[in-house]
Every structure is written in C-alpha cells, then in structure tokens.
Amino acid sequence: MKFDSLIIGGGLAGLVCGIRLAQGGHKTVIVSRGQSALHFASGGLDLLNRLPDGSPVNDLPSALAELARQAPQHPYTLIGAASVIRLARDAESLFTQSPLAMHGSLDTPHHSLTPLGKWHRTWLSPRHACRTIGSSQRVTVVGICGFLDIEPASIVDSLQREGVSCRQAELTLPVLDQLRDNPSEFRSVNIARVLDNDAQHNALLHELHQLARHSDLLILPACLGLDNPRIIANLQASIGCAIACVPTLPPSVPGIALHQALARYFRTLGGTVLVGDKVQQAHPEPGGGYRVFTANHGDIPLRARHLVLASGSFFSQGLVATRSGIQEPLFGLEVQDPGPRSQWYQADFFQPQPWQQFGVLADAALRPRKDGAPVADMFVIGGVLGGFDPIHLGCGGGVSVVTALHAADQILAHQEAPL
Ligand SMILES: Cc1cc2nc3c(=O)[nH]c(=O)nc-3n(C[C@H](O)[C@H](O)[C@H](O)COP(=O)(O)OP(=O)(O)OC[C@H]3O[C@@H](n4cnc5c(N)ncnc54)[C@H](O)[C@@H]3O)c2cc1C
Secondary structure (H helix, E strand, O other): OEEEEEEEOOOHHHHHHHHHHHHOOOOEEEEEOOOOHHHOOOOOEOOOOEOOOOOEOOOHHHHHHHHHHHOOOOHHHHHOHHHHHHHHHHHHHHHHHOOOOEEOOOOOOEEEEOOOOOEEEEOEEEOOEOOOOOOOOEEEEEEEOOOOOOOHHHHHHHHHHOOOEEEEEEEOOHHHHHHHOOOOOOOHHHHHHHHOOHHHHHHHHHHHHHHOOOOOEEEEEOOOOOOOOOHHHHHHHHHOOEEEEEOOOOOOHHHHHHHHHHHHHHHHOOOEEEEOOOEEEEEEOOOOOEEEEEOOOOOOOEEEEEEEEOOOOHHHOOOEEOOOOEEOOOOOOOEOOOOOHHHOOOOOOOOOOHHHHOOEOEOOOOOEEEOOEEOOOEEEOHHHEOOOOHHHHOOHHHHHHHHHHHHHHHHHHHOOOOO
C-alpha cells in the first residue's frame, strides 16, 4: 500500500496533522496502537498559560519572546513566535468552524470549570464546557447518585465562595441501577452509553425538567454526548434551561468525543486510520521515503514518501525510560541528555518535574536527528518532542496542534510526487 504520508500515532497531534494533510490532497494513513492522552484529558486545549519562571501569560506575543529566552528548546521557540501565532489561528478555524465545534480564540482566552470547582484558563474548550456563570444565574450542580468520579459538593462550595447562587441535586435515574450495582463499572463512559441512548431520552428529560425548575443553569458531570453529539443541545432546548458539563476523573467523555470527532473528520476527508495496529520498524527507501512494517501487516510494508512521528510521551510509550537513560524506542532518535537519574524528578510532587521535559530533539522544521545527522523525510510532533513541560506551562494541547500543523505545512510545501 502506498501513501504520500504515514503518521505513527493517532492522538491529538497525529489526527490534526492527518486532517491538514488530507485537506491538502495528500493520501494519508495514520497507524495507531491504542488509546491516546485525549482519552484521559479534559478535552480542553491550552496554548500557553505560564512561563517556566511561573509568571502568567497575558500577552501571547511578548510571552513567546520571553519563552524563547527561558526555554530555547521549547517547540514554540524552535518554530518561532510568528509561526506559532499563525498556526494557532489556523487551528482555531479547524476546531471552531469544522464539525469539531470547539469554543475559543487567541484574542479572548477564557476559563472553564474544573472538577474541583476552580476556573482553569484555556484556549479551546468543548462546546458544552462550563465557561461563565452570570451573577444573577441560579445554578444547580447535579451529581449522579453513586457516581464517585466527581464531587458536586466541592463545586458547590467553591462557587458559593465566589458568591454564586448555587445548590446541589442528584440525578437518580433507575435505568442506571444495573451499572450502579458495580462501582468499577459505574464510570463516565458507561453512563454516557446509557444516557445517550434514545430509549432513555424521556426518562432523562423528565428528571432534568424537575431539576431545572428553580435553575437557570444545570451543571452536570461530563457523562453525556459520547455517541450523540447533539444530545446536550437537544436537552437544553427541551427543558428551557442551560446545561454545562464538568470533566470527571478519567476516562474522559469530552476527550474521547474530541478524539472520535477528529478521527471521523479525517476519514471524511479521505484519510485512512489503521486502529489497533503498531508500527514495529521503518526503513528508508533508496530514492526517498520509507517502507513501514506494522504488527498487523507482517512482512507487507506500507510505503510512504513522508513519515510523521506522533507517538506521544512516556504515557503512550513514544518515549521509554530505562534505569540509565531515555530512549525513543522506534528509531533511536536523539533525545535530550536527562542527566543523572537522581535529577529526573523533584521530591515535591507539586513542583515542576524535570522528566516532563524529556523527549526527542528537533530542528526548526521539526526534523529529528540520529547519530549526529538530520533524518530525511521525517517530522516529529506532539508529546514525543522534548523541551517543554506541558503541565507546568499549560501548553500540552497547544504544542500538539501547533507542531502538527507546522509539520503538515512543510510536507505539503514539498509537493514531491507520490511513490
Ligand atoms: C490526564 C491528562 C490531562 C491533560 N489535560 C490537558 C489539558 O487540560 N489541556 C491541554 O492542553 N493538554 C492536556 N493534556 C495534554 C494533552 O492531552 C497531550 O499533550 C496531547 O493529547 C498529546 O497528544 P499526542 O498526539 O502528542 O500524544 P498521545 O495522545 O500520547 O498519542 C500518541 C499515540 O501514538 C500511539 N503510538 C505510540 N507508539 C506507536 C507505534 N509504535 N505504532 C502505532 N501507534 C503508536 C499511542 O498508542 C497513542 O495513541 C492532558 C494529558 C493527560 C494525560
């Protein structure tokens, strides 16, 4: 099978890169082994919330200039501030105007409500995330009886401290009893499969009607809209009350819904996803491009002119730590020198952890190096890249999206003939 581009990893970075390439007319395949970080994340994407010295980011252009000074290996520094801003605006068009229907803009950063009732600054958030609460709004925070992956009382307490008129209530729905009997099964994704089902629509509507009687806004745990993206908008219209969702402990319904929407959009554009397959080896072809061998295709290679490595961080095994060092396991690409193991982490869990910055080294074009030389026809994007701490800086989603678009644009600019 021959492709213009083959992407290793179908998480946020791989899918966004694939969408851009498919939009540009490239015949693109994504090989993806399994779940991605999105299955565990909130579904919101942060661009850059803090600088390494801890100072908050208020003005993006000046923050990117300061980031270049404080973090020379950060992917944004490699790409350059002007390109980061241009690509972030491209991403906004992709996420807000496409079927992905996210909310947000560089010009108006907003905050979304966390499971602890705190406000988290973000760049793009799922359409039904809880973003603002009007001063005169009467809010009901709705828990689901027996569901332990969110604590409505904490949210109520936190909002009341801000002066919000807020009360707590519970959705009981007998149809959930079967799941409720087994606490390990009573998780957001399984609940969503029940609540999204048309057969339960009337029962759900009836309960929400009761809960909305003295409210202007219902805040629900994000256990809706996995397979039925329209369900929340439809429920809102029926009960005449706004509904917003708060992420729960993983697995994350909004994260999985975003993953599914990206994959669907990629396929709609003509892209191919080989789900549950794993790239095991890739060999350069004499005239350029690669022969790629996967677990499911055995000795039948996939051939591609360009390779994009989007295999994620340690979590997705795009990086592997041994007792003595860090490796990129597929190609043995150059990674940052992590120093002695005793300096990989800080004893205080809440401090920035040095290991978060470990990853593949790349140049301004996001080309990796091996044995001291740049690797031809290959780009590296997303969490497998080194030089940034996604948690401390609040930039994980942004780095994935911006680097994905940067690599795709360079591949499209090449316009070499397919094999
Ligand atoms: C719990 C959690 C919460 C987060 N919260 C936020 C947040 O609020 N805001 C934000 O901006 N960011 C957040 N992030 C970070 C953000 O989600 C990630 O930075 C981003 O999703 C990483 O995407 P990625 O595509 O680079 O990697 P991944 O999502 O890790 O995807 C890599 C994929 O590659 C596959 N793969 C690996 N090796 C192979 C191989 N050999 N062959 C085939 N496939 C392979 C893996 O199976 C995986 O599917 C969070 C992350 C986590 C884990």
